Amino acid sequence: MKKNILVIGPYSAIGGVSIHIKRLAALLSEKHTFTFIDESPRTNTETNVFNLRSKNLAEYFRLLKAADIVHIHTGILWLLYIHVFLAFVFRKKIIVTIHSLSNLNKKMSILIAQLFLSLASKTIIVSEEISNKFKLKNKIVLPAFIPPDISQEADLPPAILNILEKNRNKKIIVNNAFKLVLFKQQDLYGLDLLIDVARMIKGNNKNYKIIFVIASMDEKLNLYDHYARVIREENLEEVISLIPYSISFVKLMLESDLVVRATNTDGDAITVREALYLNRPIIASDVTFRPEGTILFANRDSKDLYLKINEVLNEPTKEPKSFLNNPVSNYLDKYENIY
Known part of the structure; x- marks a missing residue:
């Protein structure tokens, strides 16, 4: 019954x-x-x-x-x-x-x-x-x-497909956030760290593209406007794109070369496990236990994050391996x- x-x-x-x-x-x-x-x-x-x-x-x-x-x-x-x-x-x-x-x-x-x-x-x-x-x-x-049931995931919208097409010769790094918030007076999802990484990518002429998805714009601190202004004023648009609406992050991960989870606090993050399940390299902050296969960087350390990104994207392509069994x-x- x-x-x-x-x-x-x-x-x-x-x-x-x-x-x-x-x-x-x-x-x-x-x-x-x-x-x-x-x-x-x-x-x-x-x-x-x-x-x-x-x-x-x-x-x-x-x-x-x-x-x-x-x-x-x-x-x-x-x-x-x-x-x-x-x-x-x-x-x-x-x-x-x-x-x-x-x-x-x-x-x-x-x-x-x-x-x-x-x-x-x-x-x-x-x-x-x-x-x-x-x-x-x-x-x-x-x-x-x-x-995830991939067949039930929504197709990526034309704007995302255009970004991917425009950057098809670059390594694609993807990140996501529920919404932009602070935790202990720091950016919870680490968008500020990724902007710092974007500065290093530009300064070192790396052929990388960061796509950062923000699913909800229900935020009171105007963080999105602040970050968008920084990106615009520092001419970082070619390196990092902000997507201020919900999409199928699963479908975006399938189009990516690397997934990043830069949170300064976390539970058992679904993004990390989805990346492992989809055989995508995943770099995550060391704020909590992460599943086998996760590459860790020092929490709130953008230089270490950049170092780990370079290590992953410049190493020889490995045979795909899923760390999650049935x-x-x-x-x-x-x-x-x-x-």
């Missing part, structure tokens, strides 16, 4: 968690029925998924009551606690996935989180590093990556046991 799984999290937001939620539901759709509560900021995007920010508490409680299992992916701590407590009151089976430590960087916040997570049947944690922060009997470490089969088995 199919179970009704209520998934709560940032369903419509463009980012790793929303990708995970959608791929997980698609993967298990033949075995279970999925409904959703979206916590993302309201947008003009048309969707049939109930958005919590509508403040329609009657619909929230209706969905909660109808569920057999409540699977919570929220990173907003006070919302996480409310969801867990109310699901417990409704006597539902509770599953929580912890995707990162970005809101759990103090001992007190972890202690409070543990108190609420003890009410869950299972707490899924996406990496060993995050897992080590929690003393829970019900925890399981399970990476968030689910392989994750679809693993997911099906493990989630059947969890649910």
Whole structure:
């Protein structure tokens, strides 16, 4: 008999968690029925998924009551606690996935989180590093990556294809960000580092092209305008292009020579695992554990990043190697046991 799984999290937001939620539901759709509560900021995007920010508490409680299992992916701590407590009151089976430590960087916040997570049947944690922060009997470490279905990925828009065609004789370096934000007063996704790398590429006449995709322009600090102005004023447009809208980053990675993840904090980044799955070289900051096959650079060090980029793009072409073994089969088995 199919179970009704209520998934709560940032369903419509463009980012790793929303990708995970959608791929997980698609993967298990033949075995279970999925409904959703979206916590993302309201947008003009048309969707049939109930958005919590509508403040329609009657619909929230209706969905909660109808569920057999409540699977919570929220990173907003006070919302996480409310969801867990109310699901417990409704006597539902509770599953929580912890995707990162970005809101759990103090001992007190972890202690409070543990108190609420003890009410869950299972707490899924996406990496060993995050897992080590929690003393829970019900925890399981399970990476968030689910392989993309390439056939379902949107084609790249003409503007991107034009950039690729114009730079077909260059090595293509791709990067992405959910949106431009600061973490600890530094650029979370490291666009400033990539602009610094672009300066070095130009100064050393390297035949590289950087494409940096920013999926959402919902930012209040005007960082995009600042970076676009720097690129324009320093005549770096031939070296680095900013794409201020969402595209299939999977399709762009397939057209690239190198993927970069320059974040100054991270969880189990889907970009890193997708690059490994697609047999693309991936350079990532050393802020957290990275899967086998990832090339690390020193966090917030653009010179080291540039050095690693040169090493990768100038080494002889290697035989493709995937570092992820049959994750679809693993997911099906493990989630059947969890649910």
